[in-house]
Amino acid sequence: MASVVIRTGRADLDFTGIRREFALPEEFPADALAEARRAVSAGFDGADREDATDLPLVTIDPPGAKDLDQALLVQRAGRGFRVHYAIADLGAFVPPDGALDAEVRRRGQTLYLPDGNVPLHPTELSEGAASLLPGQIRPAVLWTFECDADGEPVDVRVRRAVVRSTAQFEYEGVQAAFDGGAAHPSVAALPEFGALRRERAVDRGAVELQLPEQEIVPNGDGDWKLAVRPRAAVDSWNAEISLLTGMSAAKIMLEARVGVLRTLPDADGEAVSALRRSAHALGVPWPAEVTPSRLLAGLDPSRPESLALFVDATKLLRGAGYTAFDGEIPAVTTHAGVAAPYTHVTAPLRRLVDRFAAEVCLAVTAGREVPDWLRAALPRLPGLMGGSDALAAKVERACLDQVEAWVLADRVGHRFEAVVLRADANGADVFTPQPPVMGRCTGENLPEGERIAVRLVEADPERRKVVFERV
Known part of the structure; x- marks a missing residue:
């Protein structure tokens, strides 16, 4: 990268x-x-x-x-x-x-x-x-x-x-x-x-x-x-x-x-099963005989679905x-x-x-x-x-x-390209390559591993907080 x-x-x-x-x-x-x-x-x-x-x-x-x-x-x-x-x-x-x-x-x-x-x-x-x-x-x-x-x-x-x-x-x-x-x-x-x-x-x-x-x-x-x-x-x-x-x-x-x-x-079976479900949802092929280690080692880190799966794989290392x-x-x-x-x-x-x-x-x-x-x-x-x-x-x-927050303070309202890393009921964590920021994005049904357009709605240096919303 x-x-x-x-x-x-x-x-x-x-x-x-x-x-x-x-x-x-x-x-x-x-x-x-x-x-x-x-x-x-x-x-x-x-x-x-x-x-x-x-x-x-x-x-x-x-x-x-x-x-x-x-x-x-x-x-x-x-x-x-x-x-x-x-x-x-x-x-x-x-x-x-x-x-x-x-x-x-x-x-x-x-x-x-x-x-x-x-x-x-x-x-x-x-x-x-x-x-x-x-x-x-x-x-x-x-x-x-x-x-x-x-x-x-x-x-x-x-x-x-x-x-x-x-x-x-x-x-x-x-x-x-x-x-x-x-x-x-x-x-x-x-x-x-x-x-x-x-x-x-x-x-x-x-x-x-x-x-x-x-x-x-x-x-x-x-x-x-x-x-x-x-x-x-x-x-x-x-x-x-x-x-x-x-x-x-x-x-x-x-x-x-x-x-x-x-x-x-070692991660328990449920953590590995959850990662397999994430891979399936992201469209990442995972043959049954391939270990998590070999799957992750073979991913292209420049692809958005790979980034999302790497984030999900942090659950294996808790x-x-x-x-x-x-x-x-x-x-x-x-x-x-x-x-x-x-x-x-x-x-x-x-x-x-x-x-x-x-x-x-x-x-x-x-x-x-x-x-x-x-x-x-x-x-x-x-x-x-x-x-x-x-x-x-x-x-x-x-x-x-x-x-x-300093970098984005004067760019509220601007549009950015982002990759959805991990989604939940309240939004998602996203990564914008330019500038390289990991922030929170509000919205529903944000698809993990996909590129989306987001708008910066908050960049507060006092609270060190950055928030995006999906365009």
Whole structure:
């Protein structure tokens, strides 16, 4: 889907109101900040770390990113593949149960607002000493996967290491290089490996929803643009490396009977039946022998009926949470979206739980006891992460609602083309590609998955509310 950009035409708009509404912190407590700065000044001890600075690792991130969590190297190895995946090691900088640890637990994750982040860690760490910036020697948790010709891991190693990223890339640039046949050697095997891993995911029954990803972008004049970020193939391939790591970490934890998982119960039969009814109503063929995963993976996301079915398929992915355990395996160990046991370990600069999950894996694979401070922290993580996930979702939605209302404020009465995503007795949720807005449309008998003409009847920046009606 092509990127669509609309200017707000305003230069006096910021997100201060949203920051105040959700009581987002403006700075770190003095003792936490002092602790972080001492850690940066002291550096890290590389004596007990594997020297992996000779690996030509690279990072792939959105434009302008400075908090670089992951660096990768994907190589052909005989008939199979070897994947090195270095993850920023916050354990080298955050003392357990100190002032910084307490503040990071309170925050839970980095919050991304258009006019600036609310970081999980002080930027001296997240954008400096702990970030896998190019050309810099950094501590890392290094995962190495030996995979067969089908992309399945046959050997997994994880250990503390010292690494040095050789280049920082952006998604669009990497995709353009692949399309032009000039891929960087460190990721030249990524398309083949990523495609294999994606096929394995569909085989498992993993569910991927290719919904439009709205973005708020500064235009350089003090106001904002709305855009839809095109999802390139490299996004999916890169995500598969992270998923492979999370699944491997979950396996390590389950075998050791201690850790924290990202869990999501399997959808019940009625949810799948309801999705089949939606597909039938939308005119999407669904043979009886085809799984929901394979059906969704084969849809063209540019078609309106596909968008509507993706929205309906969100019902298959309800109830996600975090499950900590120590000694007894929990009743639910899998994540239905991944279709396997899974945990978060690949974004510790931006998400609290990843640091703790990585420490469990490092201890278990080294044959050491999981430290007492870590065992004591595990039961609190589900609540901390659940709260921060809910806050992050509210802040993101509020920012999008705010910019949608700003963009459309002077266009009340105008007509737009829209796709009906989900209808109910009171109207429907619709998506207008130009500008890329998801809003509410009033009316009866609104056909899901069809393109309709709508008229904007309300765009209220104060209430962050946008309403359409069918023409």
